[in-house]
Amino acid sequence: MSQNLGNLEETVLLIVAVMPDEAYGYTVSEQYYKTMGSRISISAVHTVLKRLEKKGFIKSKMGGSTAERGGRRKRIFSVTKLGLKTLEEIQENRMKLWNMMPKLNFSH
């Protein structure tokens, strides 16, 4: 499963997972900037979210609107079971690798 997930997709999926009920285009792009330190455009975020939804890792529903949005509603994303499982799988695989890391390198 996990080989279907690109680097950016994985990060965005993680961001959606840590922001329950608050993940939509703008907040995801802001969160990305805050944690990763570089910017990606909102249009790129939209593309990634759409792709993730198509793959079934996340699902979406329309949320409320605010004045800042000029009265436009949000499309709020949340992680599906499949998405969560995939993330866990990736993490597990990584931890395996981390545990195999020779300790010597860290002693200095």
Place this chain on the structure above:
Amino acid sequence: MQNAPKSDSPPKWANRFLEWYCAHHLIDEIQGDLLEAFYYRYQELGMRRAKWWFIWDVIRFFRPSSFGKQQFNTNSIAMFKNYLKVSFRNFVRNKVYSSINLSGLIVGIAACLLISLHVIEEFSYDNFHPYSKDTYRVVMDMYAKGELRTKSAPIYAAVGPNLAKDFPEIVAAMRILPFGGGVYSVRQEDGSQIRFNEEKAVLADPNFFELFGFKLIDGDPKNVLSEPRQIVISESTAKRYFGNKNPIGENIVWRGRDDTKVTGVFEDFPENSHMQFDMITSLKSWEGYDEWVNNWGWYDFYTFIRLSENVDINVFRTKISQYLDEKKAESFAENNIRQELVLQPIEDIHLYSKGLSWEMGENGGAENVYFLIAIAALILIIAWVNFINLSTARAVKRAKEVGVRKVVGAGKSQLIIQFLAEAFLYNFVAVLIATGIVALLVPVINGAIEISLERTLLYSNLVILGLSLLIVAGTAISGLYPAFVLTSFKPITVIRGNLYKRKGKLGFRQVLVVFQFTASITLILGTFIVVKQLQFMRSQDLGFSPEQNLVVRGATSGSGGDDLDQRSQRFRNELLELPAVLNHAITNNIPGRENFGISGYTSIIFPDDLQNLYNVHTDDNFFVNFDIEFLAGRNFSKEILTDTAAVILNESAIRLLGFDSPDAALAEKLNPNTRREFKIIGVVNDYHQASLRDNLDPIAFFYHDGRGRFNLIKLSTNDYPDVVRQIESVWDKVYPDNPFDFFFMDEFFDRQYKSDEKFNSIFIGFAGLAIFVACIGLFGLVSFTAEQSKKEISIRKVLGASVSKVVFLLAKDYARLIFIAILIAFPLAYYLMKQWLQGYAYQTSISAGVFVMGGLLISVIAFLTVSFKSFNVANSNPVNSLRDE
């Protein structure tokens, strides 16, 4: 485009654009996110950056996924992609032809743009005044014996105020008197003086700044000029005299006598005005101001009026033209003359003042502007013709593509769209590159010739609109014909066999080549004549010798007339002691400077008709300094006291007065039996008072031995810097209160040809461009023909044809076309240049030599272009092009 949205909202146009392209079911999330992002970024990063982010995001979202699938036919997108791809591949595959096509277009459009910048500037003169459409200058047509003699820009002092009184249609009238020149000085705190000789200084009525759109930086437009002894100066002039001090309320002394107070400072006049003043003094400062209201004899006043908005201008023109008939009835009847007032829109003054005498400064000419427009259009058309020619010539290669597309099922309209898209692409790219080139070139051109192009105009709405139209027109003109030609091929003939035939009748392509070369030859001939005319004017005998004459502007600052007269005498005496000074003359006018002094005179032959002669007040040394030849009689003499009532006339003057020969005029009188009677003591040869553009002036010379407007100093040496230094030290001794202001007579006279020179360099430059574009087109065409007939040539060579025979074979077709072009161009050029030369009083001949040279030149250029490629092909090994069959 400058957008001014509310301070806290994103750019409106970007938002609208987003709403326009975004699919309905996606607008919530996309626009919402962008607006929210804008909202927070605005607080965090500020307005500017938030806006740029917003625009960038809107552009990033502009992609098919945002459009919503149901509205968009992806097949046509794919086809467009294919068209672009094929265009690009074609470009790359035929680099030579494509770059010829493109570079021709670029050069053509760049030339067009450059000329447009200049033309826009020329047409913008004086359009910035409020009500400029209702503002007119009143000028005067002067008739004698029912014949139009002179058109005068300035008119009588009394006309302005009286017109305003008599016609309710006139909202305001304003007069300018161009006699503010002379020395202006300002006393410094340490007792020294700052002084300059000012030329661009005038006197004007109080409402100057209300009528015109010139901006006052300091001072109230209503009363800066309302009282005597008030002066308004330009910003740069204020800097010159006062540095950074506030000039308001300061004192400036005019001519060492008149104190004036600075009441205002105006922004330096924009370049696109026919008026260019540094200083404006209130008209009331001029002596005897109160009496002018009824002065109908002195016409030195430029008079402007503003009409109320709903006046029928034609009716008003008729009314005003008869105005002087009543006011000057007596004078008209007595002298058999008539004068008509004429209205000239202020926006027309710069371009349409030809033939008007005594203008404020040199104006532009509408003819030159139209000429340039024509050349620009010509270059562009030649470039488009290149495109048409090369595209249709390449049809053979493209025909296979077309054939395959048709077989696969492309309709004719689709193919036409494809080729139009290709033409559009070329034109679009050419416009972009040309605009970039022009932006880079403008500073270079501004430095090279005395012309000021405004680069910012490139971003003006007018130019952007023009360029868009150009792209559309270019696409249509250069794309339609090839599109129809290319799409009309039948697939079966195209795919099966060769379309190409080298020999043919005079087809469309040939006609176009003839047109291109007709234009090129006409331009070459035109260039020759334009250059020849300037050389001719420069090489003509002027009737006087300007060489080695130094001119020093006369002193104007002194305690009074007597003082200046005495000092003038002293200056002369001390000057003549210098070994390098041969002679010294005093005069109120010099050649190359328009003479404002003109009066009517009678003679024994025309006792009742006034003949207009220009007045020059000078002394005997004037004729010596300039080597002016006496045809009869003698020079003035200091010893003969009656010479103050004597006059010397030139040849044109005696002819005008009715005398048959110089000797017949001698001992006769000017103004016989009147109080202003002068004895004719000498007749001199005509000399050119103005450039050879104008006719010879009839001149009456009167004896004047005192101070003068100009000191004319004849030098015996060519070591100018040293002599000038010596003369300056004499000047400073005699005139410590006047600046030393000098120039050389020959340079001054030559200055009149500046505008001719400018026109020449522009003309030559663009003619060269046109020929270049035509030649690269021809080159492309020839290369193509040569390429196509490779096999034919190879076979001929195998069978024994020589290289020269083959070259001749290829060149023959084009030689015929060039010959036809020459036949058309010769009479055309002759006619056009004859028209152009009408603007000059002294015209060079349009000799056969010019035509021979022009014809030879174009033949050589064309032959080189053709043979370059032909030799290449003719020299190639026949095996290379024959082995693959």
